[in-house]
Amino acid sequence: MSDENRPQGRGPVQAVFALASAALGLAVLCVFAWLGGLIHGLGVALPAPVIGLALLATTLSLSELKAASASRVRPLAMLRRAMTPVSRTLIRHLGLLFVPAGVGVMTQWATLRSAWPAILTGLIGSTLVGLAATGWLMQALSQPRRPHGSGKP
Amino acid sequence: MSGPSLAEAALWMAVTVAAYACGLAVNRLARRAPVASPVLIAIVIVILLLDLTHTSYARYFRDTAGLTLLLGPATVALGLPLAENLAHVRRSLLGVLVAVAAGSVLSMITGVALVRALGGGRSLALAMAPKAVTTPIAVAIAHQIGAQPGLSAVLAILGGVVGAICVQGLLAVMAVKDWRAVGLAAGTAGSGIAASQVAPLHGAAAAFAAIGIGLNGLTTALLAPLLARWF
Numbered sequence: 593m594s595d596e597n598r599p600q601g602r603g604p605v606q607a608v609f610a611l612a613s614a615a616l617g618l619a620v621l622c623v624f625a626w627l628g629g630l631i632h633g634l635g636v637a638l639p640a641p642v643i644g645l646a647l648l649a650t651t652l653s654l655s656e657l658k659a660a661s662a663s664r665v666r667p668l669a670m671l672r673r674a675m676t677p678v679s680r681t682l683i684r685h686l687g688l689l690f691v692p693a694g695v696g697v698m699t700q701w702a703t704l705r706s707a708w709p710a711i712l713t714g715l716i717g718s719t720l721v722g723l724a725a726t727g728w729l730m731q732a733l734s735q736p737r738r739p740h741g742s743g744k745p
Numbered sequence: 746m747s748g749p750s751l752a753e754a755a756l757w758m759a760v761t762v763a764a765y766a767c768g769l770a771v772n773r774l775a776r777r778a779p780v781a782s783p784v785l786i787a788i789v790i791v792i793l794l795l796d797l798t799h800t801s802y803a804r805y806f807r808d809t810a811g812l813t814l815l816l817g818p819a820t821v822a823l824g825l826p827l828a829e830n831l832a833h834v835r836r837s838l839l840g841v842l843v844a845v846a847a848g849s850v851l852s853m854i855t856g857v858a859l860v861r862a863l864g865g866g867r868s869l870a871l872a873m874a875p876k877a878v879t880t881p882i883a884v885a886i887a888h889q890i891g892a893q894p895g896l897s898a899v900l901a902i903l904g905g906v907v908g909a910i911c912v913q914g915l916l917a918v919m920a921v922k923d924w925r926a927v928g929l930a931a932g933t934a935g936s937g938i939a940a941s942q943v944a945p946l947h948g949a950a951a952a953f954a955a956i957g958i959g960l961n962g963l964t965t966a967l968l969a970p971l972l973a974r975w976f
Contacts, residue, residue, distance in 0.1 A: 612828035621818035628821065639885030648824030649831070649959065662822055679822035682815070685838040686937075687784040690767040691818045693884045694788040694902070696797065696895020699802055703841055703869055703896065704798045714873055715900065719907045720915060722852030722934030724876055726844045726957065727916045729829040732925035733840030738952035 617675035757808040764790040779909035820881040827959030830952040848933040849964040872896040879936040882962040890973040908935020909942040924950040932957025
C-alpha cells in the first residue's frame with residue numbers, strides 16, 4: 593500500500609497533530625453513521641450504516657466536482673484530508689470488527705449441519721451467476737478503451 | 746459491584762484481537778490464499794474457545810460490544826474508496842450501473858432459489874440473500890431483513906472465497922478479457938475477498954472492483970427487503 597510509505601510526522605508536535613486529525617476523521621465518520629441512523633429512523637428501509645456510506649460517497653463526489661470549478665471549498669477538502677487516513681486504517685482491519693457478529697454462526701450449528709448441501713450449492717451457483725452476469729454485461733456495454741486516453745496511472 | 750467485571754469483558758476483546766492476529770499470520774503463511782481468510786480463522790478460534798470455556802454467545806457478544814460499535818463508522822468509511830473510484834469511471838457509468846444491478850439481482854435470486862429448491866428453510870434463504878456483498882454490509886442487511894447476522898457473515902465470507910477462486914477461470918472461459926469487467930465482476934459477486942485477488946493485477950481492475958463492492962452493497966441493501974417479502 594502506497595499510503596504506508598508516506599512520510600509520517602517526526603516530532604511530537606506532528607504526532608499530536610496526526611492524532612487530532614485522526615480523531616477528527618473518526619468524528620466525521622461517526623457523524624455520517626449518526627445521520628444514517630437518523631434517516632433510517634425516519635422509515636427509510638436501508639441499514640443505517642449503508643445510508644451513511646451513501647451520504648459520505650455523495651458528499652465526497654460533490655466536493656470533488658466543486659473543487660474542479662471553484663476554490664471556495666477548503667473546509668470540505670480539509671475534512672476529506674482528515675478522514676482519509678483513519679478510513680483506510682478502519683477498512684484495512686474491517687475484518688476484525690465483524691468477528692463478534694460472525695461468531696454468531698455458532699448459534700446456527702443445526703442449520704449448517706442439516707442444510708450444508710443446499711448452502712454449498714447456493715453459494716457456488718449464485719456466485720458463478722453473479723460473476724458471469726456482471727463481467728459479461730460490463731464488457732458488452734463498455735466501449736473499448738482508447739489507447740491514447742489511458743494516460744492516467 | 747455486580748455483574749461481570751471490566752477485566753473479564755476486556756478478556757474477550759483481547760481474545761478476539763489475538764485470534765484475528767493469528768488469522769492474519771496464517772493467511773500470510775498460506776501466501777494469502779483466499780481459503781485462509783483471516784476472519785474465518787478468527788471466528789473458528791473464538792468459537793472453539795467459547796466452547797471450551799462454556800461461555801454463551803450472548804455473553805461474548807456483550808463483552809465485545811466495543812468492536813461492534815466501531816463497525817458502523819467503519820462501514821461508512823467504505824464510501825471513501827467508492828467516491829474516489831467513481832470519479833475515474835464517469836465515462837462508463839451506465840454500463841457499470843446496469844452490470845452491477847443485473848449481477849446483484851441474479852446472484853441474489855439464484856442463491857435464494859437454490860437454497861429453497863434443495864430443501865433449505867426460509868431463515869437460511871434470508872441469510873443467503875445478502876451474501877454477495879461485503880461482510881459488514883451483509884451483517885447490516887441481515888439485521889434489516891430479520892436474518893441471523895452471524896450466518897450471513899459466514900456465508901458472505903465463503904461466497905467471497907468462492908468468487909476469488911473462480912473469477913479468473915470463469916471469465917477467461919467466457920472470453921471476458923476487459924480488466925474493467927473482471928474487476929467489476931469480482932467486486933460485485935465476490936466482494937473484498939475476490940477483489941483482492943484481481944486488484945493487484947491491474948489498476949483498472951482495482952478501481953472497478955472497489956466500485957463493484959460499494960454499488961452492490963447499496964443495490965442489495967435496496968432490493969433484499971423486497972425480495973425477502975416474496976420468500
